[in-house]
Amino acid sequence: MPNSILVFCEQRDGQLKNVGLEALGEAHRLGTSSGVAICACIIGSDVASSANDLSAYGASRVYVAENASLAHYSAELYATILSDLAARLQPVAICMGATAMGKDIAPRLAAKLKTALVQDCVSLKMEEDCSLVATRPMYGGKLMAIVKPVSLALQVVTIRQNVFPALELKPNTSIPIEYLALPTTRTRSVAKVREVQQTVGGKRELTEAPIIVSGGRGLKGPENFKLVEELANALGGAVGASRAAVDAGWKPHSYQVGLTGKTVSPQCYVACGISGAIQHQAGMSSARVIVAINSNPAAPIFKLATYGIVGNLFDILPVLTEEVKKLRKKCA
Ligand SMILES: Cc1cc2nc3c(=O)[nH]c(=O)nc-3n(C[C@H](O)[C@H](O)[C@H](O)COP(=O)(O)OP(=O)(O)OC[C@H]3O[C@@H](n4cnc5c(N)ncnc54)[C@H](O)[C@@H]3O)c2cc1C
Structure with a gap:
């Protein structure tokens, strides 16, 4: 689907993170004026129930990678799933939150796809040729850099949390949902999560x-x-x-x-x-x-x-x- 933006929507224990919904909202806003479809991707175990919800936040198609082996975040696996999907969809851009996870996946993804990465964007604009112009703070917020692509190649962008508003549309239960097959032999995870310890138990993130x-x-x-x-x-x-x-x-x-x-x-x-x-x-x-x-x-x-x-x-x-x-x- 060359005329699409791919948005990775993070979740924890099946709960979608706000920043993914904010990314969807911004992708939808960019896509509406340029006729671009918004493809959301969720990865994890027991996440499929969230797929329909994503239509209310601007997704027109959802890709789900669901498996018990994806319950804990794995940089290698998640980035491979997204890069395989991107290779198939050929989107004009890939967007996700500038969270610890997003900042970990995005560079891997950009490297796999041999494309540009702009982190921690606070403003995005889509040009007529569908290239993204991103604004991001630099030097601890002392200046704002406007980053334009030098070619029309796909860009990977991460967005700062709480900056872009999420949409709240009428949910559309009939949006296409596709289940992705897990990557096989190519991906050997070098790290294994043995235990997850909550640092701020019960408190708001x-x-x-x-x-x-x-x-x-x-x-x-x-x-x-x-x-x-x-x-x-x-x-x-x-x-x-x-x-x-x-x-x-x-x-x-x-x-x-x-x-x-x-x-x-x-x-x-x-x-x-x-x-x-x-x-x-x-x-x-x-x-x-x-x-x-x-x-x-x-x-x-x-x-x-x-x-x-x-x-x-x-x-x-x-x-x-x-x-x-x-x-x-x-x-x-
Ligand atoms: C590489 C590097 C990275 C850093 N990263 C961070 C970072 O991520 N986050 C960060 O915060 N800092 C960071 N710092 C440290 C930073 O430079 C400051 O030292 C730190 O932010 C100071 O913390 P503070 O404002 O609490 O303390 P102080 O600078 O000591 O300020 C205390 C303030 O409290 C006021 N005050 C005192 N008593 C009262 C009172 N009774 N009522 C009202 N006001 C009062 C004082 O007027 C003063 O302004 C970093 C520094 C370096 C070199």
Whole structure:
């Protein structure tokens, strides 16, 4: 199907990840104006029940690779399944989330297909000849690079989470669904997953949270993270941390936002006692609304913030949490 965009939709335990649906939405938006079909691919064990759901997010055709051996992610297997499918479909582009999995698969896929890769895109445009023009942050968000293909070859792109809106169309239960055969002898997995340990048990995944409240060294100690947690709970958001807080052992690395942590793009990011070093900004500067609480009016975070509160977080956070709770009660 040469006139198609192939979207890899990630799932965990049969639950589709938002970013795959966001990728579908963007592919649909690009495809509508260029008459391009949107092919979604899901891989895993017990994933077929999600196939029909994908029509509501913009897929016009779904490919399912389902097998018990695919229950745990395998870079080699997943990339081979996608490259075999791409070789058959000859899509104009392949799109997936810039998640840990997406960033692992995409380069392998691009190498297998001998084509270009653009990671962590925040904007995509399709030219008349169906080539993609991608915008991506570089140097920790200091500049935006516009990447154009030098030839008309297929491009592999990963998109930043929470940047592109997902669609919500009427589900179409009659879209074509094709089951893919597993790759055979060519793929020998060099790694075997023996155990999966949840690092943030039961908590909302940071990269998917629409609201994040993060704490930094200004909290003075791990016990004070409860102030951040209380505000996050009141807002229905997730908790993040600066590297200083993580390095001090106040929170595990899975909470870290920034260059060497997670990249997040929530609707709202509240930075509490975080100076706003460039490496922290690299992970959160694309948040829609940034609220900074800091006692130092010259802290760099205020240059980025939509709303800034200069003051002592130990006074401000409890008041803010109480006010949010009151508002929530009123609106309930
Ligand atoms: C290669 C490299 C990679 C890095 N990767 C990351 C990364 O991924 N993420 C990251 O966050 N950092 C990263 N860093 C570290 C980064 O440079 C900063 O050191 C770090 O972000 C600082 O964390 P912080 O803002 O919590 O602490 P600080 O810079 O110490 O800031 C604490 C802030 O709290 C304020 N404060 C103090 N008391 C109060 C109070 N009572 N009320 C209100 N405000 C108060 C202070 O005014 C100050 O602005 C990296 C650095 C390097 C070199």
